[in-house]
Amino acid sequence: MRKLLCLVGSLLGASVLASPVTFDSHHISLKLDVPTHSAVITDSGTVGVTRGWNWFYLNDSAKVQKYAIDGRKCTFRTARAKDTTQLPVKVREELRSGAELPDAMLVMFESGKGKAAKFKIEYSAVFNEDVSNIRFSRESVGREVSGTILDQGAYLSPSSYFYPQGSEQMSDYSVTADIPATWSSICDGNLLASTTAGERKTESWHNPYKNDGCILMAAPYVPSNTTSDSTEIVCLFFHADTSLAPNYLKASAGYVKMYSDLIGPYPFKRFTIAENFFPTGYGMPGWTLLGQSVIRLPFIISSSLGHEVLHNWWGNSVYVDYNRGNWCEGLTVYGADYQYKLKESPAAAREYRKDILKQYVSY
Numbered sequence: 006m007r008k009l010l011c012l013v014g015s016l017l018g019a020s021v022l023a024s025p026v027t028f029d030s031h032h033i034s035l036k037l038d039v040p041t042h043s044a045v046i047t048d049s050g051t052v053g054v055t056r057g058w059n060w061f062y063l064n065d066s067a068k069v070q071k072y073a074i075d076g077r078k079c080t081f082r083t084a085r086a087k088d089t090t091q092l093p094v095k096v097r098e099e100l101r102s103g104a105e106l107p108d109a110m111l112v113m114f115e116s117g118k119g120k121a122a123k124f125k126i127e128y129s130a131v132f133n134e135d136v137s138n139i140r141f142s143r144e145s146v147g148r149e150v151s152g153t154i155l156d157q158g159a160y161l162s163p164s165s166y167f168y169p170q171g172s173e174q175m176s177d178y179s180v181t182a183d184i185p186a187t188w189s190s191i192c193d194g195n196l197l198a199s200t201t202a203g204e205r206k207t208e209s210w211h212n213p214y215k216n217d218g219c220i221l222m223a224a225p226y227v228p229s230n231t232t233s234d235s236t237e238i239v240c241l242f243f244h245a246d247t248s249l250a251p252n253y254l255k256a257s258a259g260y261v262k263m264y265s266d267l268i269g270p271y272p273f274k275r276f277t278i279a280e281n282f283f284p285t286g287y288g289m290p291g292w293t294l295l296g297q298s299v300i301r302l303p304f305i306i307s308s309s310l311g312h313e314v315l316h317n318w319w320g321n322s323v324y325v326d327y328n329r330g331n332w333c334e335g336l337t338v339y340g341a342d343y344q345y346k347l348k349e350s351p352a353a354a355r356e357y358r359k360d361i362l363k364q365y366v367s368y
Contacts, residue, residue: 023058024055024060026061029051029177030179031048032049033047034183035167035183037159037223039156042133042153043129044161044167045129046128046168047125047127050176051121051122051124052124052171053119053120054121055116056116060111060112061111061171062166063112063170064110064165067110068128069128072124073124074116130167133155134150139283149164150283151164152164157224158282159223163218175324178212178216179210180219182208182210183205183207184205185225186203188225189206189224190210190223193219193292195213196210196274197210197211212291216321225243226241226243226279231255233257233262234262236265236276237274238275239278240254241280246300253306257310260310264340267340271317272290272322276291276293278292278293280295281296282297283296286309288313289321290317291317311341312338319333319337319340342357
């Protein structure tokens with residue numbers, strides 16, 4: 006759930022435009038407070054603004070302590086994006102002319118002229134989504150979780166709006182997570198640093214490629230690792246499933262080498278298989294997040310795992326223009342799922358093609 010937050014400078018004339026901002030970069034620092042299901046967050050970077058009203062979206066529970074553009078503090082008030090009656094006319098017109106409005110917080114401020122500016126925002130927010138009824142299957146993906154911080158772990162996705170978002174397609178992301186010392190984090194890209202002091206741990210991440218979003222996961226993991234040439238392979242599993250890690254490490258190292266030889270160097274410094282406490286099957290830049298029930302399936306290592314490794318070339322470093330179709334998924338299936346059937350036998354490959362056609366017709 007998201008809510009609308011407006012940051013307001015002064016009332017503008019009817020001729021002044023109203024536009025969403027475009028974030029070019031994010032430097033997100035967050036501190037998790039597990040007992041209260043909350044996080045204290047600071048985000049800074051570069052944002053493009055236009056003359057007149059500017060806005061962006063933020064999590065609905067956010068309590069903003071400070072917001073500044075080019076070092077100048079902005080004042081603000083709040084309202085829901087879907088309740089535009091209290092907004093200036095130009096803002097209402099611009100919002101209504103776009104896509105369906107999210108149930109979100111809109112952050113709005115005034116700019117005298119369009120330019121690239123430095124921004125900084127400080128706020129706290131609660132992420133306490135119930136995950137007990139989540140179901141994940143090929144037939145019915147079901148409700149997806151946007152963000153939650155629980156004793157079992159913390160999961161924050163772009164749809165939780167744990168960082169501000171505008172109309173940008175791609176941004177640069179750096180994340181520093183302050184978490185319990187017994188936890189480990191995983192985020193898009195490469196791990197830059199990890200330090201522990203007392204009962205807290207701080208880990209910093211950076212994606213070397215601009216991306217259309219950023220996901221953070223942290224939990225009381227038991228880490229294990231190996232290497233594939235110069236690439237680190239990491240398993241972040243819960244204590245109950247550590248016996249599964251050796252096979253995942255070995256298989257992942259083999260996939261990274263196979264696709265590096267076939268396509269080119271692996272795009273990141275490490276590949277991580279992270280276990281989730283609710284059902285997921287996601288692939289992000291440099292890592293995959295698999296639900297506990299999925300991790301335990303014996304066939305995942307010989308099928309879906311290689312698929313997620315290959316996505317680090319197709320989809321997580323070479324991107325898709327969805328206006329021209331999702332070639333990425335087709336190419337990944339061809340290089341992973343179908344490739345494994347080809348290696349098995351011509352008959353297995355033929356049966357796989359038949360099943361794909363049947364599924365497509367049914368869909």
